[in-house]
Amino acid sequence: MLHIEHVSKDMGEFTLKDISLEVPQGEYVVIIGPTGAGKTILLETVAGIYQPESGRVCLRGRDITHEEPRNRNICMVYQDYMLFPHLSVHDNISFGLRNRKLEKPEIERRVEESAALLGISHLLHRCPDTLSGGEQQRAAIARAIVMEPSVLLLDEPLSALDGRTREALRKELQRLHDAMDITVLHITHNFEEVFSLADRVAVMNHGEIVQVGAPDEVFRKPNCEFIADFVGVENLFKGMCRLDNGNAVIETEALCLVSTTCSRDGEVFVSIRPEDIMVSRAKPEISAQNVFSGKVTESVDAGMVMRVVVDAGLPFVVTLTRQAYQDLDIKEGDPVYILFKAASVHVF
Numbered sequence: 276m277l278h279i280e281h282v283s284k285d286m287g288e289f290t291l292k293d294i295s296l297e298v299p300q301g302e303y304v305v306i307i308g309p310t311g312a313g314k315t316i317l318l319e320t321v322a323g324i325y326q327p328e329s330g331r332v333c334l335r336g337r338d339i340t341h342e343e344p345r346n347r348n349i350c351m352v353y354q355d356y357m358l359f360p361h362l363s364v365h366d367n368i369s370f371g372l373r374n375r376k377l378e379k380p381e382i383e384r385r386v387e388e389s390a391a392l393l394g395i396s397h398l399l400h401r402c403p404d405t406l407s408g409g410e411q412q413r414a415a416i417a418r419a420i421v422m423e424p425s426v427l428l429l430d431e432p433l434s435a436l437d438g439r440t441r442e443a444l445r446k447e448l449q450r451l452h453d454a455m456d457i458t459v460l461h462i463t464h465n466f467e468e469v470f471s472l473a474d475r476v477a478v479m480n481h482g483e484i485v486q487v488g489a490p491d492e493v494f495r496k497p498n499c500e501f502i503a504d505f506v507g508v509e510n511l512f513k514g515m516c517r518l519d520n521g522n523a524v525i526e527t528e529a530l531c532l533v534s535t536t537c538s539r540d541g542e543v544f545v546s547i548r549p550e551d552i553m554v555s556r557a558k559p560e561i562s563a564q565n566v567f568s569g570k571v572t573e574s575v576d577a578g579m580v581m582r583v584v585v586d587a588g589l590p591f592v593v594t595l596t597r598q599a600y601q602d603l604d605i606k607e608g609d610p611v612y613i614l615f616k617a618a619s620v621h622v623f
Contacts, residue, residue, distance in 0.1 A: 276300055277426055277458060282320060282330035289316050290482035291327070298426075300335075301456040305469045305490075308479035309505065314462045317479070318428045321460065322351045334425055345374075350419035351428040354435050356411040358403040358418075364390075365399040368418045389421040392451060409440035413447070420451065429461040433468065445471060466494075466506070478502050496536075496621050500544050503623070509592040510547040516540055522564070522617060529588030533564040537622035544623055549594040551619035554583065555612045556603060566614045571605050585613050 277298040284291040291313050298304050306314050319325050321332055323344035331340040339347050350371075358367050365386060372382045390396045393413040403411055412432060419427055432448075433441045449472055452459060461472065469476050470490050477487045486498045497503040503511050514527040516537050523537035525545050532545060553559075559566055569587030581600040583593045591613055595603070605611060 276333075276335060277321070277460075278331075278333040279317075279321065280331050280333065282317075282327045282332065284316060284320055284325055284327050286316060286325075289313055291316055291320065292482040294330070294482075294484055296477060296484060296487065298458055298460065300458055302474045303452050303459045303461065303472055305461045305463055305473035305476045306479060307463060307466075307469060307476060307505075312479040313482040314479055315430055318351060318430055318460060318462060321426070322349050322428055323347050348422070348424050349426045349428060350422050350424040351430065352412075352415050352419050352432050354431040354433075356403070356408075356415045358411060358414055360403055362402075363399065364395065364401050364403070364406070364414045367403065367414055368399075368421050370418065371422050385421045385423075389417040392420070392454070393417045393447065407440070408436050409444055412436065412444060416448075416451075420455065420457070424457070426458045426460065429459065431462050431464065434464065441465075448472060469494075478505065480505075495548060496623070497546070498623050500623075503544065503546055508546045509549055510552070510589075512545050512589055514543060514545060516543045516622060523622060525620070525622065527589060530567060532620050533617045534620035534622050535617045536620065546621050546623075547591070547615055547619055549582070549592045552591060552593045552613050552615045554585065554593055554595065554599075554603060554605070555614065556605070556609075558612050559614050561614075563614045564617045565620065566612060568610065568612050571607050571609045571611055574600075574605070574607060585611060587613055 279294055279296040282291055282294045289311060294317060308314055316325065320327055323342060331338055368386050368389060369382050372385060390399055393416060395410060395413050395417060398406060398410060433444055436444060445468060473490050475487060476490045476493050477484050478493060480501055486493055486502055494506050497506060497508055512527045514525040516523050516525045517540050523534045525532045525534060525543060537543060567587040569585040571583060572586045573584040575582040581595045581597060583595055585591045585593060
């Protein structure tokens with residue numbers, strides 16, 4: 276169990292402000308946020324590179340706040356590999372083990388195992404400058420996991436790689452985590468990595484953690500306007516909420532929306548995911564609390580899906596499968612109806 280308790284650190288341009296985060300053993304936590312949010316400082320504080328000005332870091336019940344980095348059994352991998360250019364892949368991987376003065380047979384066993392896990396056994400004799408970017412990052416990860424760390428810290432480890440290599444290495448990270456049950460904190464700007472790797476995601480802004488939860492929870496139910504904007508929530512509107520017979524009615528500048536997810540009066544933001552909105556050429560016969568007439572103003576081919584914008588007083592972005600779009604046979608300027616459940620109107 277990793278406990279980060281009320282940690283603060285001021286480095287001028289970058290800060291941590293009363294950060295608290297609890298990470299159970301074996302959990303994979305992905306940290307996202309804009310540049311300058313304090314993500315890397317947080318990892319480096321956990322690693323011991325920086326000492327917090329207040330708060331503490333505990334690992335498995337032991338306070339490691341003032342422990343030297345080498346005594347924490349925490350390893351960190353950066354996006355730029357940071358391999359020793361004058362050492363072979365073998366010697367890069369074994370470097371930490373040799374510093375721990377392990378017996379040579381044990382070193383060799385661990386190096387061979389970690390290299391095999393990352394699929395680089397055939398590269399052990401090579402120097403880093405002869406490797407591809409993906410091979411170098413595999414070597415950097417092998418150098419970390421060979422130490423059998425209690426916590427593995429990853430600072431945008433895939434961002435410098437091409438798309439195909441990034442996808443392959445992402446799957447390797449997933450497989451390694453499943454095989455080793457290792458605790459991971461992973462910084463990324465890639466939302467695909469969030470959904471494919473994370474048990475939970477933590478969102479940071481201005482040195483603070485503003486929301487923690489399962490990826491689907493954070494992306495579908497952001498708790499503030501900043502997160503909604505950052506994760507790309509569409510159909511985000513501002514309004515005044517009033518409670519009415521167990522439901523919430525949100526009066527926007529053009530429409531009244533009904534929600535079952537709000538329990539307070541006053542000014543709120545609402546969001547409706549594009550995939551939660553249905554489109555019909557005729558007025559729906561089913562009884563839905565949110566049914567509006569509008570006009571198609573834009574249709575965009577987004578590859579696997581079609582993105583349709585419907586002006587119903589507010590501009591609603593709707594995601595349709597290609598088959599559904601073809602069946603509707605709609606084009607720009609056509610009148611349509613949109614409908615969505617009250618439970619799909621998320622309020623924050």
